[in-house]
Amino acid sequence: MNATRPAPGRPAAREPLDRRLARAVQRATSTALGPYQSAVVRIGFAATWLFFLLREFPHRHELYGPQGPWSWDMTQQLIASNRSFTVLMWSDSTIWFEIVYVLAMLSSVLLMLGWHTRATSVLFMVGVLSLQNRSVFMGDGGDNVVHLMAIYLVLTRCGRVWSLDARRLARRGNAFDPVGVLLWAVLGFGLVAVTLFRDRTGEPWLLWLLWLLWVAQGVWWLIGHVAPGEPRTFLDVVANLIHNATLAVIMAEVCLIYATAGWYKIQGSRWQDGTALYFPLKLDYFTPWPALSDLLAASGVMVMLITYGTVIVQVAFPFTLFNRRVKNVLLAVMMLEHAGIAVLLGLPIFSLAMITADAVFLPTAFLLWLEGRALWAGRRLLPRRGAVPGQRTATDEDSARTLVG
Known part of the structure; x- marks a missing residue:
């Protein structure tokens, strides 16, 4: 044992480059990096978009609806040239606009809570793109950032911590989820409608991406319940690579914004x-x-x-x-x-x-500290019946493990 230790006063030998590369590749493929950072991005942008929709709710018809100065016909002409994605071009009726606006708010709430984040992140993206591309001149610069991040969130595993998904996974594991299957089927019918109205929707590449995500989610569920061994491990590796690459793109995007x-x-x-x-x-x-x-x-x-x-x-x-x-x-x-x-x-x-x-x-470390402060404040504000004040209970430990993921 003593022969392997460096001599006193002599620096330890650096690890070979091939080992460092192997360890970096292993980490990038086996782990979804930055789970807390991606959760903060998910919660923050969902809350930002929800706050905007609620603040502008009395003026929604003038901003994005039929009564806006940028009329439905003008938007139709613009989308015919730039092919921007929006489902508001399916109809110029007020009822259809109200449905889309309410669904955009609902998807923001569900994404913020982390309820079936794979599905709600797609709905969140559809709501953001549909409203923003309906009236492209209604924004203050922050809408461009929300626009981009709504697309990036679809490709991340942003529900690993601080979400209802993490809580459900900790309690039930990989058990059958009828709500998820029903949601997947409903979104399939929605994609059929998007395909039928593809001439009015715009962005054909985004339509193919939505179909790819829908099929991938079905394959993910099927393999997870039928062949949970190496096939599921392979899918985890692919999902981790996509998540980590997207997280790197988000970081590069922020640096590019500030640099330019x-x-x-x-x-x-x-x-x-x-x-x-x-x-x-x-x-x-x-x-x-x-x-x-x-x-x-x-x-x-x-x-x-x-x-x-x-x-x-x-x-x-x-x-x-x-x-x-x-x-x-x-x-x-x-x-x-x-x-x-x-x-x-x-x-x-x-x-x-x-x-x-x-x-x-x-x-x-800072995000974990915030999590600890939130758990402490929650125990202070909502003490459990029969628990001694200031004493951690088994339920508190389970909640902490759930949030940490």
Whole structure:
């Protein structure tokens, strides 16, 4: 045993490259990486879209419905040229619009709770694309991020933790799920309708993707119950690879957003002289709190510091991924910056979307700490009958294991 240890004062030999590559490949194929980060992305974007739909519910007909300035005929002409996906082109009736809008809100709630996430993530994507592509000019920048992430979430295993799926799996294992089978059959009928109206739906590649996902889910369930051995292991490997690749794409997308935003700002004269923040603070459209905006705009030093700080943080963030501590500091700064944008400029949807996208870089230890605080608060607020205050029970342990996955 002593012969294998390095001599005192001598550094240990580095592991060979082939072993490190083998271990990296084994980890990428056997594990769905970032389960907590993907769960935060799932919950955050579902909550963001739901908040937007609820906030605009009184104005839904003007935004996306028949009464909007962007008429149904104009949308039909646009979709005929760009082939954007939307089921709202099936009919111009108000009833059909109400059905789609309500289903979009329902799918957001179910995805946020993690109820049959494979199916609800597809419904969430259909709702997002259908409404946004109906009126392409109704957005503040955050809609583009939600648009992209709704597509990416379909390819991730985002219900591994913090979901009703994880709770059901911990309680029942791989038992027969009649609700899942019924949901799969109903979605099959929906895909038939999408195929019949494909000339009005747009995006033929997305139609093929929906059919592929539907067939893959059926094969997944069939193999899991008929041949749960090596075939199921192979499907797990494929699912893990797709999940990990999609998670890497999400991270790259966030870095690309900040890098392009920062470099374009550098080229602007108002960002170069440090006065760019002053002008939106003086626009009525971006001043929900005029007194607060005037107070900030009155300080030239603060305007200059925030303007330059915004550019520096956005340009530097992609390079800080190589240093965990610096990355975490800049991540907190960017989240605080977006929170300030939500308050000062009145852009809550944009800010929530960007904060959720930033959350994909949150450290797992921090998310586990938040989980522990949530469990502790839940025990304090809802103590179980017969339990001694402050004492962990067997049920608490089971709940913790369920959330940790």
